[in-house]
Amino acid sequence: MNGESIAERIGRVRARLAAACARAGRDPSTVQIVAVSKNHPPESVEAAAAAGLTVFGENRVQEAAAKIPQCSSRLEWHLVGHLQSNKARPAVLLFHAIHSVDSPDLLRRLDRIAGEEGRRLRLLLEVNVSGESSKFGLKPEALTDTLRIAESLPRVEIVGLMTMPPISEDPERARMFFRALRELRDRTRAETGFELPELSMGMSHDFEVAVEEGATMVRIGTDIFGPRPRPAPEREESL
Ligand SMILES: *Cc1c(COP(=O)(O)O)cnc(C)c1O
Numbered sequence: 731m732n733g734e735s736i737a738e739r740i741g742r743v744r745a746r747l748a749a750a751c752a753r754a755g756r757d758p759s760t761v762q763i764v765a766v767s768k769n770h771p772p773e774s775v776e777a778a779a780a781a782g783l784t785v786f787g788e789n790r791v792q793e794a795a796a797k798i799p800q801c802s803s804r805l806e807w808h809l810v811g812h813l814q815s816n817k818a819r820p821a822v823l824l825f826h827a828i829h830s831v832d833s834p835d836l837l838r839r840l841d842r843i844a845g846e847e848g849r850r851l852r853l854l855l856e857v858n859v860s861g862e863s864s865k866f867g868l869k870p871e872a873l874t875d876t877l878r879i880a881e882s883l884p885r886v887e888i889v890g891l892m893t894m895p896p897i898s899e900d901p902e903r904a905r906m907f908f909r910a911l912r913e914l915r916d917r918t919r920a921e922t923g924f925e926l927p928e929l930s931m932g933m934s935h936d937f938e939v940a941v942e943e944g945a946t947m948v949r950i951g952t953d954i955f956g957p958r959p960r961p962a963p964e965r966e967e968s969l
Contacts, residue, residue, distance in 0.1 A: 736774060737781040739954050747948070750938035761941055764808050764930070766951035768793060769958040772800040778954060779805060787829075787949055791817040794824050810892075810930075810949050812866050819843050827852040829892040829930045829949070832866050834879045837886060844885035851885060854892045854930050859910040862896055870914050877924050890928025890946070891915055901936035908932070908943035 734742075743763065751758045766787040767775050775786055779802055786801075788794035789811025798807055809828045813821055815836055821828060822843045831837055831853045844851050855876060858867030868876055873891075880888045891914070895907035908931050915926045932940025934953035941948065952958065 734956075736777040736955060739956065740778060740781045740783065743950060743953050746938055747941065750941040754942045756941065760946060762947045763954075764810065764947050764949045765954050766810060766933075766949050767797070767955060768811075768951060770955045772797055774955050775801045775805070783954075787951075791820050791824065795820055798824055815839055819847075822847055822849055822851060825851075827854070827889070829854045829947075830856045830866065831888075832856045832868055834876055837876065837880055837883065841883035841885045849885065850887070852889045853880075853886050854890045854928060855888060856892045856894075857911060857914065859893050859907050859914065860896050865894060865896075867893065870910075873914065873918055874922055877918070877922060881924075888924070888926070890926045890930060892930035892947075895931075895936070899935075901939045904932075904936045905939050905943060908940045908945065912944040 747761060748758050751761065762785055763783060764785050764787040765778050765783045766789070768789045785806045785808060787808045787810040788797065794807065806826045807824060809821055809825045810830060812830055813828060813836065818836065818839045822840060828851065831840065840851060840853065855873065856867040857870055857873060858865045859870060877888060880886060891911055893907060893911045895904035898904060911931055912929060915929060918924060919926060928946045929944050930947040930949060931945045932948040934950050937945065937948040937950060
């Protein structure tokens with residue numbers, strides 16, 4: 731895999747995505763690839779953009795603030811990692827969408843700042859479906875109340891849900907958590923009428939399983955850009 735170009739890797743990711751969609755009876759155009767470029771330079775982003783990708787993800791605001799201005803302005807950027815409230819303003823200015831909103835306080839803050847900055851934001855609520863204490867995310871029981879709070883906030887729109895399953899080598903072990911997120915979405919939709927069309931789930935090693943379980947956004951880093959040059963904190967903002 732090391733010798734492959736970014737364009738070749740993207741070709742393989744697209745083929746795997748198409749195969750997973752075929753198994754699930756889904757149209758590949760219903761799954762958005764979010765290319766997670768953390769720890770990779772702007773040149774790698776440009777190479778991926780040249781191969782046709784348009785949506786990119788970063789997990790740290792600081793790194794994104796340095797990188798995004800160096801990339802083509804027609805790209806769309808999503809924050810996929812945990813957001814500390816003191817980084818909310820730069821996050822609002824840098825990103826078109828945030829996948830990792832995990833509290834009503836953060837939601838209110840993002841809405842207020844988006845108003846001050848004349849922006850609108852698409853947000854996904856991160857849900858901790860595994861119940862692991864090390865994970866960020868709302869408890870599933872808190873989802874409906876959080877959606878009702880969001881409904882009253884004019885600058886933010888909740889477009890869906892995101893989850894991170896427990897880390898495992900075996901992608902099949904993630905399946906029950908992906909399915910749990912979809913079922914939570916379906917139940918919540920039936921009970922409240924919130925549509926929540928987007929499900930952000932699946933990374934390099936398990937995105938096929940996520941697609942089989944209904945993912946509409948897959949967050950792929952390593953299998954597009956290659957191994958990360960230096961170890962990245964997977965989720966945390968650096969303190
Ligand atoms: C790094 C990261 C990814 C991509 O991980 P890969 O295993 O490299 O595909 C996806 N989502 C989040 C939140 C990440 O931090």
